[in-house]
Amino acid sequence: MQNPISNDLNDSATITPEAELLLSEVAQYLKPEDVTLLRNAYFFGQKAHSGQFRKSGEPYISHPVAVARILGELHLDAITLTAALLHDVVEDTGIQKQEISEKFGSSVAELVDGVSKLDKIRFQTKADMQAENFRKMLLAMAQDVRVILIKLTDRLHNMRTLEVMSPEKQHRIAQETLEIYAPIAHRLGLENVYQELQELGFCFSYPTRYKVLLKAIKAARGNRREVVGKILDAIRQRLQEAGLDAVVTGREKHLYSIYKKMVEKHLSFSNVLDIYGFRVIVRDVASCYVALGALHGLYKPIPGKFKDYIAIPKSNGYQSLHSTLLGPYGLPIEVQIRTHEMHHIAEAGVASHWLYKSKDLDAGMNDLHMKANQWMKGLLETLNDSSDSLEFLEHLKVDLFPGEVYVFTPQGKILTLPRGATVVDFAYAVHTDVGNCCVAARINGEISPLRTRLRSGDRVEIITAPAAKPNPVWLSYVVTGRARSSIRYFLRTIQYNESVKLGERLLNQALYSLGANPETIEPAQWEKLARECGVKSREDLLADIALGKQLAAVLAKRLEAPGESDTGMHGKNSITILGTEGMAVKFARCCYPIPGDGIVGLIKKDQGLVIHTQDCSTVVRIKDHKNMDNQLDVIWGEDIDRTFPVSIFTTVVNKSGVLARVTAEIAKADSNIDDISLENDKDYTTMRFILQTRDRHHLAQIFRRLKHIEEIVKMGRIKNQ
Structure with a gap:
């Protein structure tokens, strides 16, 4: 190995008693050339941190030496100890990663970079910055677990010397330690580090x-x-x-x-x-x-x-x-x-039994390292699926507090899940594709729904269907970060694609109303507009229109490109609702619009296009306030092949069996009941139903059948709920 520091520097520099103690301790298990490497790293760090002091008044180099000593107690390899001695030089001095790589090798440089914070990047909030720091640290950790070992011992020494900080900083750092660092130490089996971090975190959080x-x-x-x-x-x-x-x-x-x-x-x-x-x-x-x-x-x-x-x-x-x-x-x-x-x-x-000295790491990796590696790979998947750092940090905190639920696959493999985990969590733990397509499960041989909570010892077999896809409702009961992240990623992708299509229709409508032809707009115009709106592409711009983040009319004026206008374009001024738009179009629950109703579209920020009936009180209120900017003309398409919810009521004389007759007639009319509520009076009961209907004609058929029940004294459709 090349000598990274010239001899004249070593001769002229002084070494502290703590550093001498470090070198004598690691000499018990490291080779002489490794000890020399550490000595040179110490002198390099001492020079880089020259003139810097900790809050306690000690020279700054005392901190990396203390971190390296803690790692030395765990018998870590020379590369890790070298990186520990240099872990703050990139962040706190003018030293660049490239210089560390040239003097101490790329492995040391990568470890130092993984531990370093992202101070040079500007974030909107301190929470964003901290979340992104964790994101980067854990990304590096997934490549090399030694990154987190250095970070944990760095945090441990900082916690040991936390009394010099202000009470506010003490509390913030201690809470962060209890929420993130101590649980990571526990997940990696570093019991002594875990216990001390918890005790110190408790001491400074609740003195x-x-x-x-x-x-x-x-x-x-x-x-x-x-x-x-x-x-x-x-x-x-x-x-x-x-x-x-x-x-x-x-x-x-x-x-x-x-x-x-x-x-x-x-x-x-x-x-x-x-x-x-x-x-x-x-x-x-x-x-x-x-x-x-x-x-x-x-x-x-x-x-x-x-x-x-x-x-x-x-x-x-x-x-x-x-x-x-x-x-x-x-x-x-x-x-x-x-x-x-x-x-x-x-x-x-x-x-324990550190394996980085091995030439073939995979061949020598024992069961413990394989489990740690699997956990970190899972973190990496969650990292890739999360849209932002704060979301990833939320998933991480969930995964850092696992219970002790051990369940078996049909092949007898054991999966460890947090306490309260459901069938959906299990499915995503098996594989993301299994989770995306799951519809039910057999638990110990019995068919069970997806929201069933698992218990230790359960034998779980997932039932899938090719056409199945994640349901937003799953987010209300899954507990693992992997499941939550995968579901959100899928829903975001589907919603994004649907929003792009809807946004294009909305923008085209606005362009046609200005007499412009969308097909004549050049790619350069799209690129310029996207850049001005702070998005990356035309698709992002269209998705923002559908989600109400941008107004189609405003963007149409900025894009306006005169084209040949003909009478055929007039019909395109209204948006056609087909019922197949998916998550990009929502149907208001205040009025439950169905085909045949006169409808109006309202653009709501982050919700997209919401369809109301024309006589809905929400629409009337907007008209009264003359706030028509976000209102769109919409019409129903032809041959719509799906059902829509509608709310009706029936007031009946209190007699035995009347509810059964009402529900039977609804079923004979080929309608499903989604929800029912009852309000009793002395002589009468009002039944409120949410039914699935195809259109107004189908609803009229339902009412005609209900008229045959003589106990019904009044019935009708409920709007403006």
């Missing part, structure tokens, strides 16, 4: 609550020390009697986990009894189950409080047996049983 709870814990610690000692001795003795060589430790639960339990279960601190946990580490997997049996013989297990994460590991690769036992004095005891290897993975997660 008063933290102090009160810490004081209560210290008081409880003294009262329960003797009991905990007795439990430890009893566990060790029982395991020894079972012939097991085990390491047994007792630990206090972390403050934040106790606080969450108090909040979620509405408990006071005195009611949170299980603030102590016990960990048993044994030789092999078989010994885990032997230890479990021995402890269940010592203390009675609490029903429903056992989880086998060895047979079914968590999504981050974590494996242990968890059981809660009823100890002496009724004190609940939480026990974790695992092997030494499982313990190592639980502490270091994706950083």
Whole structure:
């Protein structure tokens, strides 16, 4: 490897005790040439950050050294540690990525770039900037997980030194840590980093609550020390009697986990009894189950409080047996049983048994790394499907708080989904195409609807149909970011295509009314207009017209190109409604227009074209205010082959069986009932229906059939709801 820094710089520079400590620590597992690389990176960073100081008054170089030391504790490779030492030079100094690449190699440069923020790009809001930072960071992380390892340890050291910041900054950074960084550390299995980030996040988010709870814990610690000692001795003795060589430790639960339990279960601190946990580490997997049996013989297990994460590991690769036992004095005891290897993975997660030194990463990748890689690939898919950074951040937060629902595919493969996940979430977890075409599922052999919530152990088979497509209603009950992102992406694409077609019709109508021929407009005119309106293409411009973001009449005047006008163009001044426009055209629920009604089109911003009846109170109100700019002339097309909802009422004499006769006559008239509501009086009942009809002629047929029911005293169509 080339020597990145000249020897004269090394000779003239000084090295801090912290940096010397870093180099001596990593020398325990790195090669001498790797230590030399780190030494040179330190001098390069020290020179780049010369004259810069942290809020605490320390030289800035102390921060990257501290970050590299945390990574060194996880035994990360030299490339990662080098990037950690240089992770702020691009963002905070005049050093360019290219210079780092030339001196330390492209791998280091890519890692540094992945961690760097986007300060040079201007965003509308701070939220947009922060969301875009996460977006870029996670995009880089999907290419190389070491990016997030550096970012997590960078955040950890910043949290350790957060007291120098203002209270407002402390709260904002701590909340961000609890919402994003701590859960990412958990998903990657970095348990120690995760726990410390949570504790520090809690401390600075709710400082008063933290102090009160810490004081209560210290008081409880003294009262329960003797009991905990007795439990430890009893566990060790029982395991020894079972012939097991085990390491047994007792630990206090972390403050934040106790606080969450108090909040979620509405408990006071005195009611949170299980603030102590016990960990048993044994030789092999078989010994885990032997230890479990021995402890269940010592203390009675609490029903429903056992989880086998060895047979079914968590999504981050974590494996242990968890059981809660009823100890002496009724004190609940939480026990974790695992092997030494499982313990190592639980502490270091994706950083354990680091594989980047391997020439063939894929060949050596173990199950844990594969799971982390799958999760990051899923994030990348969500990233590609999201329209903006804030939406992606919303999906990310959803995916960072998974529950423990483990479901099986028909082939026996286990999928991990968040608690509350539905059939649709499962379908999208299998494949995006499966999710887009799903219509139902078989859960444990029984047909179930798409909104069914899944439970651990369910065996799920998705039923698909080639013509099926995502429904906007799905967004109200899916919980995974992948499902939500895929549904929104599909709906946006469909709506965009439909909006482009409708926008073209609206603009053509406006051009014809000016005596202009749309076909004579040159591409250069479209390009110029799109540029002036701040959109990328003619299609974007047309979609904006359909969604009410641009007025067709205004754009038509700017595009006006005189062409030959003839009498054949006159009929094009009205927009023809065919009922097949999809999401680009909506039918108002205040008046429920159907073919045969006189109709008016209103353009509403971000909703598109909404069709009303001409006598609808909404239209009348607009006319009264002389606000006609967004009103369009629309007419029904011929041979419309679909049904439309319409609202009717019938007032009937209260008699047994009358509702059944009314609904039967509606069915005989070849109409479906979408909704029904009843309003009872002493002698009469008013029934309100929403029916599916083809047109006014079909509605008249329905009323003719209802006239045969002698109990009906009044009926009619409901408008202006």
